[in-house]
Amino acid sequence: MKSCEEDIFCGVNRPENEDPEEMDVLEKKHTPVIKAPDTVEKGEQFEVEVEVGKYKDHPNEHGHFIQFIELYAGKTFLGRIDLTSEKTEPNVKFTVKLDHEHPIVAYEHCNLHGTWKSFEKNIKLE
Template identity: 50%
Template structure:
């Protein structure tokens, strides 16, 4: 597995142990109202907590609406790799979360959002 290659789950219904720890989870409504704020919760991994120790931790997570950056949160080994962001959208898009593990590289997840 290349450290520099962007990674994502090969099968969302049957993730490997490595994918379970690294693929970001985007918790957001499927539909939102145009221009109204809503919460997006980002958690690094699902089912298995990612280690957060000096030698192995999530360094940051970024959130995009399609390819427009909405935010970036940096973590230290002393933090839990979870964050809630409050955002608003003007049109339908794909929310994309990118997280970076200092050992296993960058991972991506995506979620379609409909704006009414």
């Protein structure tokens, strides 16, 4: 029997190293990558882009696809986008406002490979 660390369906997966050169194929295909400004105005709208498969394309077919992408500021839930196979790509944009400074983090769920977490993106509020 696999330990939780060996079982991709136990807990949340994330590569040890943020450098894509150090990631294995599964990590490259599944780790969500956040693109957002380094600094924003407190309470003002800005865009956060989340892409799954940035370092290596993830399949997008009926038997294997990304089911949803969620965004958090620290432990505060910001939003969730549900996806379908073939018709939507796991490359989404959230429009958000922040009143408090917390690292932004994204989660995605693959129907075959479990839940994956991005590295944290720090956004400074002015």
